[in-house]
Amino acid sequence: MKGIMELLKELHPDYDYEHSEDFIKDGLIDSLDLMRFVTLLEEHYGIRLGGTDIVPMNFASIAAIRAILSEHGVEANP
Helix, strand or coil: CCCHHHHHHHHCCCCCHHHCCCCCCCCCCCHHHHHHHHHHHHHHHCCCCCCCCCCHHHHCCHHHHHHHHHHCCCCCCC
């Protein structure tokens, strides 16, 4: 199973997600990327994220993404 970083790299393979503390602030994820990433997560982990889950702060870092996945019963690798 792919980890979160591998899924992020599917959005933009050339972006340096590893050295960012805030993907949103650093411009690594915009609103279109966010929706594409949510779709990747849902397909990969077999979950459905609700509208209240899909807010920038839940996708600003690996830790934030792991936390929202954990709320849906998924223990994801970074």
